[in-house]
Amino acid sequence: MKTAEIKRRYLAHFEANGHAVVPSAPLPAISDPNLLFVNAGMVQFVPYFLGQQTPPYSRAVSVQKCIRTPDIDEVGKTSRHGTFFQMNGNFSFGDYFKDGAIPLAWDLVTKPLDQGGFGLDPERIWPTVYLDDDEAYQIWRSVGVPAERIVRRGKADNFWSMGIPGPCGPCSELFYDRGPEYGREGGPAVDEDRYMEFWNLVFMQFERGPGTSKEDYPILGELPAKNIDTGMGLERMASILQGVDNLYEIDEVRPILDRAAELTGKRYGARSGHVASQSHPDDVRLRVIADHVRTALMLIGDGVTPSNEGRGYVLRRIMRRAIRAVRLLGYQDRALPELLPVARDCMSPSYPELSAEFGRISQYAYAEEDAFLATLRSGTTILDTAIAETKSAGKAAISGDKAFQLHDTYGFPIDLTLEIAAEQGLQVDAEGFRRLMADQRSRAKADAQARKTGHTDVSAYRSVLDGGGPVEFTGYTELNRESRVRALLAGGAEVGAAVEGDTIELVLDTTPFYAEGGGQQPDQGLITVGGGQLEVFDVQQPVPGLIVHRARVVRGEVRAGETGYAEIDVSRRRAISRSHTATHLVHQTMRNFLGESATQAGSLNAPGRLRFDFNTPTGVAPSVLHDVEQQVNEVLLADMEVHAFITTQEEARRIGAMALFGEKYGERVRVVEVGDYARELCGGTHVARSAQLGLVKILSEASVGSGVRRIEALVGMDAFGFLAREHLLVSRLAELFRVPGDQVADRVEQTVTQLRDAEKELEKLRAQLVLGGAAALAGQAKDVRGVAYVGTEAPEGAAGNDVRTLAQEIRGRIDPARPAVVAVAARAGGKASLVVAVNQAARGRGLTAKELVKTAFSGRGGGSDDLAQGGGLPAAEAPNLLATVEKAIADA
Numbered sequence: 001m002k003t004a005e006i007k008r009r010y011l012a013h014f015e016a017n018g019h020a021v022v023p024s025a026p027l028p029a030i031s032d033p034n035l036l037f038v039n040a041g042m043v044q045f046v047p048y049f050l051g052q053q054t055p056p057y058s059r060a061v062s063v064q065k066c067i068r069t070p071d072i073d074e075v076g077k078t079s080r081h082g083t084f085f086q087m088n089g090n091f092s093f094g095d096y097f098k099d100g101a102i103p104l105a106w107d108l109v110t111k112p113l114d115q116g117g118f119g120l121d122p123e124r125i126w127p128t129v130y131l132d133d134d135e136a137y138q139i140w141r142s143v144g145v146p147a148e149r150i151v152r153r154g155k156a157d158n159f160w161s162m163g164i165p166g167p168c169g170p171c172s173e174l175f176y177d178r179g180p181e182y183g184r185e186g187g188p189a190v191d192e193d194r195y196m197e198f199w200n201l202v203f204m205q206f207e208r209g210p211g212t213s214k215e216d217y218p219i220l221g222e223l224p225a226k227n228i229d230t231g232m233g234l235e236r237m238a239s240i241l242q243g244v245d246n247l248y249e250i251d252e253v254r255p256i257l258d259r260a261a262e263l264t265g266k267r268y269g270a271r272s273g274h275v276a277s278q279s280h281p282d283d284v285r286l287r288v289i290a291d292h293v294r295t296a297l298m299l300i301g302d303g304v305t306p307s308n309e310g311r312g313y314v315l316r317r318i319m320r321r322a323i324r325a326v327r328l329l330g331y332q333d334r335a336l337p338e339l340l341p342v343a344r345d346c347m348s349p350s351y352p353e354l355s356a357e358f359g360r361i362s363q364y365a366y367a368e369e370d371a372f373l374a375t376l377r378s379g380t381t382i383l384d385t386a387i388a389e390t391k392s393a394g395k396a397a398i399s400g401d402k403a404f405q406l407h408d409t410y411g412f413p414i415d416l417t418l419e420i421a422a423e424q425g426l427q428v429d430a431e432g433f434r435r436l437m438a439d440q441r442s443r444a445k446a447d448a449q450a451r452k453t454g455h456t457d458v459s460a461y462r463s464v465l466d467g468g469g470p471v472e473f474t475g476y477t478e479l480n481r482e483s484r485v486r487a488l489l490a491g492g493a494e495v496g497a498a499v500e501g502d503t504i505e506l507v508l509d510t511t512p513f514y515a516e517g518g519g520q521q522p523d524q525g526l527i528t529v530g531g532g533q534l535e536v537f538d539v540q541q542p543v544p545g546l547i548v549h550r551a552r553v554v555r556g557e558v559r560a561g562e563t564g565y566a567e568i569d570v571s572r573r574r575a576i577s578r579s580h581t582a583t584h585l586v587h588q589t590m591r592n593f594l595g596e597s598a599t600q601a602g603s604l605n606a607p608g609r610l611r612f613d614f615n616t617p618t619g620v621a622p623s624v625l626h627d628v629e630q631q632v633n634e635v636l637l638a639d640m641e642v643h644a645f646i647t648t649q650e651e652a653r654r655i656g657a658m659a660l661f662g663e664k665y666g667e668r669v670r671v672v673e674v675g676d677y678a679r680e681l682c683g684g685t686h687v688a689r690s691a692q693l694g695l696v697k698i699l700s701e702a703s704v705g706s707g708v709r710r711i712e713a714l715v716g717m718d719a720f721g722f723l724a725r726e727h728l729l730v731s732r733l734a735e736l737f738r739v740p741g742d743q744v745a746d747r748v749e750q751t752v753t754q755l756r757d758a759e760k761e762l763e764k765l766r767a768q769l770v771l772g773g774a775a776a777l778a779g780q781a782k783d784v785r786g787v788a789y790v791g792t793e794a795p796e797g798a799a800g801n802d803v804r805t806l807a808q809e810i811r812g813r814i815d816p817a818r819p820a821v822v823a824v825a826a827r828a829g830g831k832a833s834l835v836v837a838v839n840q841a842a843r844g845r846g847l848t849a850k851e852l853v854k855t856a857f858s859g860r861g862g863g864s865d866d867l868a869q870g871g872g873l874p875a876a877e878a879p880n881l882l883a884t885v886e887k888a889i890a891d892a
Contacts, residue, residue, distance in 0.1 A: 001118075001241040003086075003252045004349035006234060007063050009116055010088045013108045014061035019090055022062040023649070027302040028311055036311050037067035041089030042229045048093050049167055049204065049227055052462070053544070056667060058095040063088050063234065063350075065298060069314055072321070073415075075291045076284035079246030082253075083318060084295035086234035086350075094225035098172075101201050101228045102139045105174065109199070118241060124177040126151060126187050126195055130158040130170030136203070140172070151187050160202045165217055167227065169205035173197050176240050198240060199232040248287050252346045257290035259342045264329035285325040289339065292322035297343045300361045301354050303660070305601070305615060305707050306368045308408065309440075312705075319365065320372050320413050336369045337362075360597030360615065364707050367617035379412035380420070387424050400432020407433070408440075460492050461543045464507055470545030475512040475523070475685060476644070480567035483508040485529055488560045489548075497559045498532075504558070506534065506549045512568055513549055515541040519603030520580050520684040523573055529564035532556030573685065575607035575716065578693045581642060581674065581686045582715045583610045585632045585696070587658070588678035590614055590711075592631070593624050600660055601708050605684065608718030612711045613704060620701050620709060629698045639691035640675030644682075647671055657681050695719040763799070774806060778813035781820065784889045787842060788820040791882035796827050800869075807837040808867065819845050821852065823885040825878040832878040833871035836885060840866075847892060856884045 015021050025044040029035035035043065041064040047053040064087045074081040092100065109125065111117020122144065128151045129136040140150050152158075161168035175188040175195040183194030204227040208217040238250040248257055261268045266282045299315045306316040319336075326335040340362055348355040386402050398421055406412040414433055421428050464487045474481055488495050489505040498504040506527065513536060516522040522539035527549065534551035541547055558564075583603050590598045594616055602613035649669055652659070657671045658680040673679040674690055687693060697719035704710045714722050730741050737747045781788035790810050794803045807824040814820040819842035824835045834856055836849040849868035853861035861870025873881070 001113075001238075002349065003234060003238045003250060006118070006237055006241060007086070007088065007350055009118065010108070010232070010234075011061055011063065012116060014059075014090045014104070017059075017104060019059040019061040020057040022057075022060045024062060024064045027065050027067055027299055028304060036069065036314060038064060039066050039068050040064070041066070041087035041231050042091070045091055045093075045229070047544070049229070052465075055093045058093055060091045060093075061089065062091075065302070067295065067299070067314075072314075072318065076287040079248060079287075082235065082247055082291045082295075084291070084298050088232040088234050088237075090228070090230050092228035094227060097226050097228060098136050098139055098201075098203055101203070101230060102136065102172065103143055105199060105201060105230065105232075106140075106143045106145075109174070118237070120176065120240070125149070126175040126177060128153050128158055128173045128175065128188055130155075130172075133158075133170040133172070133203075136170065136172045149187070151189055153189060160200075161208055161217070165208050165210045167204040167206070167223060168208045168217075168219070169203045169226075171200055171202045173201070174199040178240075196236060196240070197233075198236040200230065202229040202231075204229060248290055252350075253290050253294060255346055256293055256339060256342050257286050259339055260286050260289040260293075260326065260329075260335075263335065263338055264326065264331045266329055282329060285329055288325045289322050289335075292318045292325075293336070293339045294343045294347065296322065296365060297340060297347060297354065297361060298351075300364050301351070301357060303599070305364050305705075306371075307705055307708075316368065317413055317415070319368050321415065323369055323372055324376075324416065334366070334369055334373075336365050340365050357596070359595065360599065363597055363617045364615070367707055375412060379406060379416075382406060383412065383417060383420055387421065387426060390426060391424075397427040397429050400429035400434075400436060403428050403430070403433040404436040407437075458543060460489055460494065461546050461548065464489070464494070465543055465546045468507075468509065471508065471547040472510040473512075473514070473547060474510055475514050475568070475573075478512050479570055479573065480565065481510065481512055482563060482565050483510045485558070485560050485562050485564050488558065494560070497557055498553050499557045500532075500553050500555055502553045504534070504551055504553060506551055506558070507546065508549070508564065508566060511539075511547050511549070511566055513539045513547065513566060514568075514573070514685055515539045515547045517541060518682060518684050519583070520605040521576055521607075523568040523576075525566070525568035525572075527551065527564050527566045529558045529562050530556070532558040534558060572607050574687075576605055577685045577687050578715045579608065579610040580605040580682075580684045581690065582632070582693055582696050582713065583612050584672065584674060584678045584680050584682070584686075585635055585690070585693075586610070586612050586628065586698075586711060586713065587614070587680070588674075589628045589631050589635075590620075591658075593628055594620070599658075608715055610713050610715060612713070613708055614711070615707055616709055617707050619703065625698055625701055625711075629696065632696045635674065635677050636690050636693050636696065638675065639689050640677060641689055642672065642674050642686050644670060644672045644686065652681060655679065695723075697722055774809040775813055778810050781814060782886075784821075784886060785892070786819060787845065787847070787889050788814050788818050789886055789889055790814075790820075790822045791886055792824055793878055793882070794824055794826040798826050798828070800826075800833070803833070803835050804867070804869065807835045811837040811839055814839065817841060819847070821847060821885070821889055823852070823882050825881050827875040827878050830875050831871060832873045832875045832881060833869065834861075834878075834881045834885075835867070835869045837867050838865065845892070847889065852885050852888055855888045856881045 011021055025038050027037050029038050029043060038044065041062060042049065044064070045060065048055040066085050066087050067083055069083065072083055075083060090104065107117070109118045109120045110122045111119070113119040125145070126149045127140045127145055129140070131152050131154055137150055137152070141147065158171050158173065159168070160171045175197050177195055179194070183191035188195040188197070205222060207220045207223050209220045211217040235247045235250060238252070239247055242250055244250060248254065257268055266286060268283055268286045296315060296319045304311045304315050306312050306319065308316070323335060344354050344358050354361070383406060386398055390398050398417070403414055403417050406417055407414055414430070418428050418430065468486050485506060486509050487507040488498055490498065490502070513523040513525065514520065516539060523536070525536050527534045527536060532553060533555040535554045536549045536551040538550040539547060540550070583605055587600050597615060599615050600612065601615050604611040646668055649667055652669050652671050656679055660681070669681050670683055671679060672682040672686055694716040697714045699712045699714060701709060701711050730744055733744045733748065734741045737744060739747050777790050777792055781790045794806055803824050803826045807822045810822045811820055816839055820839045821842055822837045826833050834853060836852045838847055838849045838852070843865055848865040850863050850865055853863065853868040853870045857870040857873070860872070861868060863869055
């Protein structure tokens, strides 16, 4: 049975039993700051399990795409580990419990194929239950499982918790007996290679309280509303139903592995079996390729692009491990164009969007491979230098600083640094590297969190939310309103009042103030409460549903519970709304010209200006930018209606509304459309008609990261003001050059070319002046203990290249049989520099240019034995530098 069919049957079974089919959340864990990626089917339902939100359904079923980054280094070493996998899950939120979950699972896995089940032999299924979970034991007995195949196991195996205070409970796992050829008899407790786990049913029965560590969180008691969370590994079920030995044999993975083996001329499968083939590096590397190419496909498909931090770095590391594995197997050409289409064909039956988006996906993947091949060339050279320096210093490990620099500056992955260093008999200070990486990430996370929460404990916000429910936002239809002050917060806790001069956080029952989000800056304005008044300077949503106003009390006193009047800064709101609508138009127009792959990667909508980041592997030609700007302004002239409405996700997709990759949307979504030109999912504020934007002027386009470009533009009066200033500048230049305005650019270009030519001619003249006296200086060489010594100053302001050339020219005019040292000092920019040239005869006397420079600069300076230089002393020290070199020769 194909993997896509397993998925279909699973969803159909639970949908027929009253479960709402919920789409997989995107792989990036946008809603959980503690996760980079969704790593389990339950992640998108956590707010329901914790009681933070009310679920819109009592039963749900999903097939969730998952990534588990801790397994990256284990991939290939065994036949079980993979970074990407799919988790089939069914969930109950206070509806059915063990007596519903167990029969539903048993029915699906044992039901015959022709009735929509998986048709597993009931005699080969072994359930496990928690030690004292007699209820689950009896239910398994009631569905027909004999007592000898129900195994009681301890807390390590059959008790689940989130690792924090909250819901927890016993679980029941299902194992499939793959037969005596896979190991010993006796059930899962004896051999988990033979008995393979494929389903885990978690019964959230109890609540844990806080403790000193997660191991000793006390059980506070049973939860009144019990929830069910189950997870069936799709890949594991596929290996069982397809009768294959391991995860690399299933239909979604094996074709990628086979193509990699074909490319590299290797064999896979003849010796793999169910036992990890660690002694065969070819098999291991083929597994790495198959897993990582599939994972990269899925990550890019969900909007992740390669970068040097966060999710992008994980993707980059995965891709580079795959590419390096291919090269280690002997294939030196570009590999991803051969492998990624195979992965697409494997996965598109389950995820058709991968075929539709393959143009965008492949652009990023192939560009990353090209960039990595260049990194391998440059980074390896830099690493070779670091290895040589480490060895010459007599050290056994490359410093963590150097490893971090290779990663952070040159994009050279740490695992590659470790591998190449080991080949040279060196270690790497991996702990130092991890510390520097952790510091970098902590700073970034702290900055982002501070912006959202203002350093306030999130639990204070949750308490306010629990006490009054979500805050209603009315700003789509009104700019001011009366509302009750629900809470005041200061220093992470609720307070009863605030007085003039205090900076406070204020929560209203309803508000017209827009909280920063979706790239749109927050509203500002005033809130008047009784005799007090607050100036709102920021609005955030630190937890979903709670809008928090950050404000200064500018007059009187403000108390919680009083009724206030909120009014936003209308001019600011309208200017931001113009920018936001303009961003939608720029987004759509870029896609019109560059294709569907030019998707939004970030934005900033501020008063009068916008910043739009979009995905594309190459720069945008100036002619295209001009055409984009013109088309956007034509939409403005058409005065199209801007309309917002609420609909279902399914309907939004049907009408072609654009959604942002990585964003998590609810079942009901807000769509904003500009006539029939642009249609996009958006929660921001917008103008009523496109003509209200006035004008959009694109200022610049540049790279802001690998595969991400940025457009900066002005909107409305800011755009008019910019063009007015540009007009004045062009008029002034036209006056100075005495040409019409449309000829200014040509005349400026001509003048710049003339200046460059003149500068080159001056450089030649300066060089001739410097070198003109070389012969005379060589003839005036002083004899210092048998060494011909020339010490001279170059003309002030001489270029560094000319100074080095002069030193070499003088040395070349001295009889090569005669030991010679030439020292040329120079003064420029208030500093003195020195170049020393030594011929072979002098080096035979033990004199080297490098040591003479270091003597003059007290150990600083560098170069080779025949030519070296140093600098940085005050200009007045130039004569002393020459004298120091002469003395060093005399003392040698």
